[in-house]
Amino acid sequence: MAKVVLKNLTKTFKNVVAVNNVNLEINDKEFLVLVGPSGCGKTTVLRMVAGLEEATEGEIYIGDRLVNDVSPKDRDIAMVFQNYALYPHMSVYDNMAFALKLRKLPKEQIRQRVTEVAELLGLTELLNRKPKQLSGGQRQRVALGRAIVREPKVFLMDEPLSNLDAKLRVQTRAELIKLHRRLGITTIYVTHDQVEAMTMGDRIAVMCDGVIQQVDTPLNVYNRPANKFVAGFIGTPSMNFLDARVTEGADGCIIDAGSFKVRPPQDKTDLLKPYIGKEVIFGIRPEDIFDKELTSIVQPTADNTIRALVDVIEPMGPIVTMYLTCGNHSLVASIDAETKAREGQEIDIVLDMSKSHVFERDTERAVY
């Protein structure tokens, strides 16, 4: 077991900066998820930790050892690839035993370890099959088995669930979490799926354009996003962003979006004061918007209620996703399915201002 430390890690491909000055400390036994949109550099970070890409600048430590110049095989890591990368000409057993054979372990020990792991993952019946005779889910488990059997210090996983169908993905997600708890091996998990990130990670690191935007626990990232990108990336449907101006009100600040005005929570007023007279971005998540007729969570007042036109309603079962227009702003709201609102109708909606966000207009950094 080991912790992984990345110091000022940078990777450039010709003139393109794929990873820009990444600093990250992954604790021993931690499950860290690197999440971000395609092309944000998360896989490049993983590949540098694996030794498959050379870092242009910066240092990578596994345990206390600087591994920049250590070859992949000597880093004591195991990797699960997106397309599994099982050796097609070898049986499941040989795929799992391959790394141990290369390490010249005694045959009996290899057999024992492979059998144990196969049992753990329910692969015992499949040991003599070739990868092409397996289903996607089974291949995924073999790839996992091949990594586990090595008993490495660190697991690196590159979108291992992305080739599975939706149902199997949810199931395997839970199995992976259980497995991690049982084995306690430091894991770096790369995904573009924010649901995977939220559900699996002890902490998540959100990346964009080669830069780490925020590293924190899933709930903190969700509740206290560091900037507009993180706020928009985490959460489905994503957060509503509205251009607004901070003005001075009778007892504090007012967020004036033009077509409506709302009052920030009391405890945030001090944070907003320096922005009086300035343009900001007001953010509110769809699930923090309520139908005035139904809400029992938020007390409707003149400072948090706005009138909006219902454009489209998408029924989702327990909730409906409602597309609303308020003046020149568009809003998405996840509203209780009990709502009586109909398309084309004007309704009063209540914003839970205690969960609202404000971002600086130019830097897009969170004010609160």
Added chain:
Amino acid sequence: MRTYLRMCKATSALTHGILLLYSVIVAYPMIWLLLASLKSSRDLFENPWGIPVNPQFVNFANAWTKAGIGRYFLNSVFVTAVSMFFILLIGSMAAYALAKLVFPGRGLIHASFTSGMMFPVFLGIVPLFLLLRRLGMWDNYLGLITAYVAYSLSFTIFVLTGFFRQLPSELAEAGLIDGCSEYSVFLRIMLPLAKPGLIAAGIFNFFGIWNEYPLALVIIASENLRTLPLGIANLLMVQHYETDWGALFAGLVMVMLPTLVVYLIFQRHITEGLTAGALKG
């Protein structure tokens, strides 16, 4: 709809007819050769198109021992086997490097290798002769095999590069993480996966070298070093006035048979190998 189906049937019948005709054109000389190899010289002239009246298996024995085809055959086996070993060894390594490793000048090296396919062997025969003589490689197998290997590498690298390119790089990376060096990634993972390509390249080289005549004629002078095509040609010349046609045809059957057997065993791989090279190369 009916007219359409009838047209389809007519087209299919026509295609099959043409293919059948083509098969007969290709197969008939071989069958004729096989039948002729079992006839006595007299039978051959009296009954050139028919089934042998009294099959003369002794023709094969005569060809093997008296005409010395046996030695030529073994010479050919040796030259072909050793050449193929080096062609596939060097060709696969070069193709792997060109397909999977990134290094400066890769495109240029690949282009210069494959451009070799554009030069007919006759163009190089005179300078090759002079060069080999000066290097002391004339009239021995070192010279002949070296020439075969060098000449065949272009095509081999062309076919195998296409094959290696289509193998996912993740397999090599998984190998590196599992504990392989670059060499063992090549030997343990990539090479076994390129087997269809190796077989295809192997078969084509086998055909080429087994039947090769002009280079062997120029490089080999000693009688005891002659390969099968040289031997057969020689047989024809020395027997000029007292030709044992049956033995000559038996000799030709012996030349033809190995290629036919190899083709029949591996024919599936030939199409696989060539399409992979063509599409991805």
